Amino acid sequence: MTVTPTGARPAYVGGSVKRREDPRLLRGRGRYVADIRPAGTVHMAIVRSPHAHARIVGVDASRALATPGVLAVLTWDDIADQAGPIPCIDLYPDSLPTLQTALADGVVRYVGQPVAALVATDEYLAEDALDGVEVTYEPLPAVVDLDEAVAGHTLLYPEHGTNVVTTIAQDVGGDAAVDAAFAAADHVYTETFTVHRYVPAPMETRGVVAEIDPVTERLTLITSTQFPHLVRGFLSGVLGLPESRIRVIAPDVGGGFGAKCEFYCEEILAPLFAMRLRRPVKWIEDRREHMVASSHAREQKHTVRVAVSADGTVTAVDARSWTSNGAACCTLATTPASISSAMLRGPYRIPVYRARAHCVTTNKTPLAVYRGAGHPQAVLVMERMMDIIAADLGRDRVELRLQNMITPAELPNDRGTAIVLAGQVVYDTGDYGAVLRRAAGMIGLTPDWAAEQQRERARGRYLGIGVASLVEETAIGPYESAVVRVDGAGKVTVLTGSSPHGQGHVTTFSQLVADELDIDLEDVTVLHGDTDVVAEGVGTFASRSAAIGGAAARSAAATVKEKALTLASHLLEIDPADLEWRDGAAVVRGASRSMSLAELAGAATAWNAPLPGGLDWNLEATHRHQAPGIAFSHATHAAKVAVDVTTGEIDVLDYVVVHDCGTVINPSIVEGQVHGGVVQGLGGTLFEEVPYAADGTPLARNLADYLLPTVSDVPVIRTDSAESPTPLNPYGMKGAGEGGATGAPGALVNALADALAPFGVHLTSDGPWTPDRVLALIPEEQA
Structure with missing residues (x-):
């Protein structure tokens, strides 16, 4: 569906407009965290555990502190009363607490876990000085296999008595209906599927720069992240600082894919050093660190039973899954298990469904969301089962799928399942x-x-x-913000809480706003990624930017257009019903009189007399698009x-x-x-x-x-x-x-x-x- 403006100007929405952000990036004019070096910057390096599971007997940093150029060292004892645990925002109420701290709190549970951190005047000196921090470990048994972890012979958190920290239940029809469907089935198929572990591996690894303003005492954190506003909130909670004293900036981000949709230890440690040293502190992750310190992805095991009637109709699915969450529940820990269990039936009718999804701790790097976040696992399982069933029944695999697929007449369709943070699964539209x-x-x-x-x-x-x-679940809430502002020359600035890392926000948001205001694309500027510039926002993940952030931007532009028409009505002394918006101007119907957006903006000054009816001269609007449900x-x-x-x-x-x-x-x-x-x-x-x-x-x-x-x-x-x-x-x-x-x-x-x-x-x-x-x-x- 192409949205066509009222004037003769061709619509931008629906057209393959060239990406506006690319010329700058292709010419090497991007600005990434690694490019940022405030005056007086010092460099942080991390001591990481070589053991998957061990007790920390002692940490001796004396040799590192005696090294010329080393300014400070932090261990858990130094920060225990200053920094709370890293939050997990998708825990279920009955989840067992398995949160990670910025530095290991006496026990390490995966290779690469931060144990200590130091700062030196030079990044190479900082790396070399790591050898001067002597850590004594008492190795403990490690568990990496999912089945062994579930068995619980080796526990990561002995106080819990289990490695299964969360079980997510999805029930459609109830146990009696599931049991009845399998008892009545002509065929029952049982399979166990494994999905292996890999990493997002964005081109740009993570990095942070933390700085304290000596006058205002405000903390600025520049970080390669997908959600700067959430990082501000997390940092406020962990360090006990009010959000008003924290500014978070996401500059150009060279890919994220979910790995940067997390809040990490380094985003706590760098600010702690900056507050102690009163100097900017910088850390850039190298690729070896990325492989063990940034979130991992995908690893799950699924055992499914499928009940099928003689004519090939799938009548029920009973599924159990286990996700290897690694050593702790990080920021978005349960989402992959929640999505894979809620969405396993895919586009198929399957009226009766029972799933139990278990999140399991193992001595591996914490696992979190990665592009698709549970959907790829669900699709692999269900689509393999459809092929297995078709082959066994001698059916054409496409026709078997079509027989079981939900039709447009059955939409919207409440699937009876739910996704953590997103809500009920109700398919909206599609064929x-x-x-x-x-x-x-x-x-x-x-x-x-x-x-x-x-x-x-x-x-x-x-x-x-x-x-x-x-x-696929997309466009989840809870909301996204946008401000659309017209300056005195009639040019438009869009402030969005969405924070891109390659998706083309500048281009697509410009298309939406330019179409709404019926102006040239080049007259729109899009700003993002700075919590001091954009007052509120959520971020970019879960395929939400266009449908949530874009909707907010276009809705704000629509409000600006209505305000512009009201101003034109006042200035032209004409009834609003006699005006229309065309070609970036308020035009009198059936006459040649008009006022362009630039003319209206030039006239919209606070020096004017107050407008009647409580209206104002300000051509600006803020909109929060609150998602009423999930778009699929x-x-x-x-x-x-x-x-x-x-x-x-x-x-x-x-x-x-x-x-x-x-x-x-x-x-x-x-x-x-x-x-x-x-x-x-x-x-x-x-x-x-x-x-x-x-x-x-x-x-x-x-x-x-x-x-x-x-x-x-x-x-x-x-x-x-x-x-x-x-x-x-x-x-x-x-x-x-x-x-x-x-x-x-x-x-x-x-x-x-x-x-x-x-x-x-x-x-x-x-x-x-x-x-x-x-x-x-x-x-x-x-x-």
Whole structure:
């Protein structure tokens, strides 16, 4: 749906406007945390635990403090009465407290956990001085395997008596209905699926600069984050400072993907040093630190039972899952488990559902949200089950899906489940079946496919096609803020609480506001990422920016337009009903008289006499868009692969995504979001992994050990779209940021299973499907 303004100016919304932020970034004029160095800056380095589980017997920093250039050292004893634990905002009421402190409080529970920190005059000197902090450890048994952690023979928090810190229940129909559905089923399928652990790995690692103003005593924290306003609130709570004394700035952020949707130890430690030393303190994470100190992602295990009638109708699902949350519940710890359990049924009707999702502590780096945050795991499980059921029943896999899919006539559809922080799952709009049909046709999953596959197998070439359909929670609240302000020259400034890290906010928000005010795109400036410039906000995560932040910006612009019309009515001495807004001006209907936005702004001065009726001259409006519910995007991914059974290599020949994110603001930006997500999903399925040794040592500590996809690994990704506007905001927008990553693992694993079907391969893991693991699937005598 394209929103067309009343004048002759072409609409910006719906057009592939070039990204306005890119020329500056492409010319190397970005400003990242690493580029910022206030006068007198000193540098922080972190002593990290080499043990996965150990008791700290003692910390001796005397040698480090005697090193020339070292200014201060902090241990837990130094900060215990100054800094509270790192908050977890998505804990359930009955969750066991497993919060992390800025420095280890006597016990370390993962390799990389901060034990001490120091500051020196030079970053290299700071790193070298770490060896001067001598920590004595008493090693404790480590638990890294999920099953062993659940068994509880080794406890991370002995006072709890268990490693299961939260159990999330989803019930649709009740236990009696679930039991009855399975008793009456003609077929019952039971599978256990594993999803491995990997890292978000943004191009820019994390970094902070903390500084105390010597006059005002205000703390400024510059940090690479996705939510500066939330960081301000967290820091206020942890340090006991009023928010009015804290300014948080997120400059250019080189990718986040959820890793920067967390509040970290370093964002506490740097301010503590800055307050002690009265100098700016800087810390930049290196890649080795990122691999153990920034949040990890994905690792889950699912056991599911599916009840199916003789005609292929799925009547019930009973699911249990376990998430390896690592050593503590970090800022967003339970969200992946909550989403995967609430959304496991995807686009399918499935009237009876029971799920229990367990969050489990293990001696690994804390796990949190990563692009998709629980959706990819749910899609992998459900879409693999649909293929397994179709194969067993001898059914076409697309037709089986269509038979079980919710139709447009059944929407809105209350699914009877809930997502932490987001609320009840009520699907709003969409045509899931149409999107599936389109994707299947584009990838070539036609009646001729089986014959083609057989011909290629006869030549020793094993081809496979996989599909994965998904419904994705987007545009969660609670709200987002926007201010739209017109200056004296008629130029417009937008202040948004959304804080971008590559999504194109400047472009898309400009499109929305320019269309609403019917002005040129270049007349709009978008500001963000500074809590002193933007008074309030939530941040950028969960595919929420356009639908929540964009809706707030456009609504504020609409209010400004109404105020401008009221001013024009007063200045032109004409009835408001006789005015219309056209081409950036208030125009008298049927006459040539008008006042442009610039003219109105020039006249709107406080030196004027007061306006009647309590109106003011100020062409500015603030709007908070409060989300009344969750907007649900949907998509189908389809992948075509070729497997070399002699080398184990997988070649992705073709990749298709048909998606629906409601009203599209900028098709090229949406396409870029989809492409980027698919590449991350492909990386996790075919390449990326953080394995752990039995003693809890992570075995991928840098990018030599951790394999990321390169351009040569990425196929041409073809996209198509549908638009089913949501009623949850005035402009019909849903989120588009995570759907690419959400569907890729399911589509790729289904394609691999299809290719290796002649070998009796039964895939119940998301990989990573490296050549050696593919070869291990194939009996030697058949290879």
